[in-house]
Amino acid sequence: MRKIGFLVAGVAALGLALAQSNVIKIATMSPLSGPQAALGEQIKLGAELAIEEAKPRFRQLGFELQLVPYDDQANPDVGVANANRMINDPDILGLVGTLNSGVAIPASEVLARVNLVMVSPTNTNPVVTDRKLPNVNRIVGRDDVQGPAAAEFVYNDLKLRRVFVIHDKTAYGQGLAEEFRKRFEALGGRVVAFIGTEEQSNFVPIINQIRAQNPQLIYFGGVYSQIGPFTKQLRERGLRMPLMSGDGLDSSEFERLAGSQNAKGAYYTTVAGPVSAFSQAKALTERFKAKYGKDIEGFGIYAYDAARVILAALENAIKANGGKKPTRAQVAQEVRKVKLEGITGTIEFDDKGDIKKAKYFVMQVAGTGNLADNKLIKVIEVAAPQK
Amino acid sequence: MLEQILVLLPQVLFDGFILGFIYAMIALGYTMVYGVLELINFAHSEIFMIGAVAGVEVFRYLAPLIPNGYLLLLVAVVVGAAVAGLTAILVERMAYRPLRRRGTTNRLVPLVTAIGVSFFLQDLVRLIEGLWHNEFFLRMRTMPDLEGAFTLFGGAIFIQTKSVIVIVVSVLMLWGLTYLVNRTKLGMAIRAVAQDLTTASLMGINPDQIISRTFLIGGALGGVAGVLFALIYTTINPYVGFLPGIKAFTAAVLGGIGNIPGAMLGGLVLGQLENFFGTYLPILTAGNFGTEYKDVVAFLILIFILLFRPQGLLGQMVKEKV
Numbered sequence A: 001m002r003k004i005g006f007l008v009a010g011v012a013a014l015g016l017a018l019a020q021s022n023v024i025k026i027a028t029m030s031p032l033s034g035p036q037a038a039l040g041e042q043i044k045l046g047a048e049l050a051i052e053e054a055k056p057r058f059r060q061l062g063f064e065l066q067l068v069p070y071d072d073q074a075n076p077d078v079g080v081a082n083a084n085r086m087i088n089d090p091d092i093l094g095l096v097g098t099l100n101s102g103v104a105i106p107a108s109e110v111l112a113r114v115n116l117v118m119v120s121p122t123n124t125n126p127v128v129t130d131r132k133l134p135n136v137n138r139i140v141g142r143d144d145v146q147g148p149a150a151a152e153f154v155y156n157d158l159k160l161r162r163v164f165v166i167h168d169k170t171a172y173g174q175g176l177a178e179e180f181r182k183r184f185e186a187l188g189g190r191v192v193a194f195i196g197t198e199e200q201s202n203f204v205p206i207i208n209q210i211r212a213q214n215p216q217l218i219y220f221g222g223v224y225s226q227i228g229p230f231t232k233q234l235r236e237r238g239l240r241m242p243l244m245s246g247d248g249l250d251s252s253e254f255e256r257l258a259g260s261q262n263a264k265g266a267y268y269t270t271v272a273g274p275v276s277a278f279s280q281a282k283a284l285t286e287r288f289k290a291k292y293g294k295d296i297e298g299f300g301i302y303a304y305d306a307a308r309v310i311l312a313a314l315e316n317a318i319k320a321n322g323g324k325k326p327t328r329a330q331v332a333q334e335v336r337k338v339k340l341e342g343i344t345g346t347i348e349f350d351d352k353g354d355i356k357k358a359k360y361f362v363m364q365v366a367g368t369g370n371l372a373d374n375k376l377i378k379v380i381e382v383a384a385p386q387k
Numbered sequence B: 001m002l003e004q005i006l007v008l009l010p011q012v013l014f015d016g017f018i019l020g021f022i023y024a025m026i027a028l029g030y031t032m033v034y035g036v037l038e039l040i041n042f043a044h045s046e047i048f049m050i051g052a053v054a055g056v057e058v059f060r061y062l063a064p065l066i067p068n069g070y071l072l073l074l075v076a077v078v079v080g081a082a083v084a085g086l087t088a089i090l091v092e093r094m095a096y097r098p099l100r101r102r103g104t105t106n107r108l109v110p111l112v113t114a115i116g117v118s119f120f121l122q123d124l125v126r127l128i129e130g131l132w133h134n135e136f137f138l139r140m141r142t143m144p145d146l147e148g149a150f151t152l153f154g155g156a157i158f159i160q161t162k163s164v165i166v167i168v169v170s171v172l173m174l175w176g177l178t179y180l181v182n183r184t185k186l187g188m189a190i191r192a193v194a195q196d197l198t199t200a201s202l203m204g205i206n207p208d209q210i211i212s213r214t215f216l217i218g219g220a221l222g223g224v225a226g227v228l229f230a231l232i233y234t235t236i237n238p239y240v241g242f243l244p245g246i247k248a249f250t251a252a253v254l255g256g257i258g259n260i261p262g263a264m265l266g267g268l269v270l271g272q273l274e275n276f277f278g279t280y281l282p283i284l285t286a287g288n289f290g291t292e293y294k295d296v297v298a299f300l301i302l303i304f305i306l307l308f309r310p311q312g313l314l315g316q317m318v319k320e321k322v
Helices: A002-019 A037-060 A076-087 A101-112 A143-157 A171-187 A204-213 A224-236 A252-258 A281-292 A298-320 A328-337 B002-037 B044-062 B069-102 B108-133 B161-183 B185-195 B197-202 B207-233 B242-255 B260-284 B291-308
Strands: A023-030 A064-071 A092-097 A117-120 A136-138 A162-167 A190-196 A217-221 A243-245 A267-270 A339-342 A345-348 A357-364 A375-383 B149-152 B157-160
Touching: A023 A037, A023 A076, A023 A298, A037 A064, A037 A092, A037 A252, A037 A281, A037 A298, A064 A076, A076 A092, A076 A101, A092 A298, A092 A328, A101 A117, A101 A136, A101 A171, A117 A298, A117 A328, A143 A171, A143 A217, A143 A243, A143 A267, A143 A357, A143 A375, A162 A171, A162 A204, A171 A190, A171 A217, A190 A204, A190 B291, A204 A224, A204 B002, A204 B260, A204 B291, A217 A224, A224 A243, A224 A252, A281 A298, A298 A328, A298 A339, A345 A357, B002 B044, B002 B069, B002 B157, B002 B161, B002 B185, B002 B207, B002 B242, B002 B260, B044 B069, B044 B108, B044 B207, B044 B242, B069 B108, B069 B161, B069 B207, B157 B161, B161 B185, B161 B207, B161 B260, B185 B197, B185 B207, B197 B207, B242 B260, B242 B291, B260 B291
Parallel strands: A023 A064, A023 A092, A092 A117, A117 A136, A162 A190, A162 A217, A217 A243, A243 A267
Antiparallel strands: A267 A357, A339 A345, A357 A375, B149 B157
């Protein structure tokens, strides 16, 4: 009888100790395997660097910071499964992610159940924040601005009137392509074709259609894993018209997949500015290179800032909570109230979780094999659409 | 609309042949194994994929040593065929032969096994590539002397050197196989086992040995198809065999399953249909159905043909005598 008594007391003490553990975990979720792993890894490493740098500060407050990376393989089902695991780990108080809007939308609904805050460095589909979930935020712009910005660039700056539009049938790619088409046609341009494809290898039928239509420009809403091989086959078949896309092209993998000669001259809009656009990025670039041995790219910097947003909110929440571990709802509220001078600019959220003023960059691939060489053509700063 | 179609037609027909020959070579693997074993070897799509991966690795490691693109491709084809053929033999030994020994009369059992082997091979290759190169979405290295292109008929057809290579190699392989099956002793043995295994064994043919060799030949052809696929489409991954495998199997059925010329014909027909509708569907349906429906149309035509000629284009109606 006494033995059982001790056992029960021991388990209860252990349970109590665990519940009050001083470990705070921040999760990242992005594709760490598969065709989009290059971008996903930038998100993980950017956040990891911010967390490593904050560890001493948090130790002084009495907490041990940890990073928990999740691989969603760019697949919504895997993302939702990961989200379910996240909400069951009581130490996870925030998420930096995801890369794909198609994963973020269902996964964030799982997180909303327990108010686990999500700060996205990369999701651009408007639906992500239009649902007005209190735990969802993003520090980048939206496709309902990115798409029209591209359309205006093509119409006004490049002065082209006939565009062939392709998309990858995901929430991101199709959303971007539709926004582009709406604005381009409203301006008076002609979209000669609007094609969706999940094809990863054989783009010959589409290329033959392009040959028949002979457009002045091809706009492809998609990610480099698809656009890379497409561009390679397009150029190899002798078609020289310019190509434009969105931030899915913002990776050094695009040039590697397409071949530098074929990729050269492609335009893309991105919500993650190039390293050269941020005056304070130089020191960060060096720290990143020293720690990971590779170059930080656009999304890595945004992930760094996204993690810093969560860290700042955590610090405020801990102080407001009298030095004790905050609840997830408290962290989510603090994130919304954050005003941070990040490397990417001022970060402040509106009532939907959109960043108050987002930047959009129009870039052109230089074809040197080095992403940092890509030319910055235009910077647009726009407030998020209030709907 | 008609003018739009006609302008592109020569190019579309040419591109259809490239796809068609690749499907034909994969379809041969399915049809030969069915001929001798009455088994649909669903793992054959992964044999094709293994050939493609082998081709990529040969290009990756031997390109610095062999600057001549054509020679490098020859080596890649040989290595791809060998690796794929050996994998096919291994699969037969380890997965299908024990079932034959047990004497299962239920043909679903080997079928389900084949599907299982298919999944296993996909993730085995993913594991190996993941451990070896830390990535499993692979790029085929480009060789400058293979990257040429030219036009015919005043620009009506744009032809890449690679496309010509694929067609030439495919024709050689198909001709070689026809010669093997019709003019050599091994070919006669294969046809004998396909016709009637018991009687063939009574005639002094070792059925196990012939079956192994059939898997080797079919696998090797699939491997060559894989290397050519990697050459043309450059990005491959462990899951790249699934869809072409299903299409090639359907092509084999279209031509008459078990019938070798049928598989070649079926592959060509399916390749042409897929490419044709892939290009023309938006034009024919005024933009209502996009390119992504090409497979739907190709398979609908297939179903239609099988409705009226269930034995396939070149197959023979086998009447079961009670």
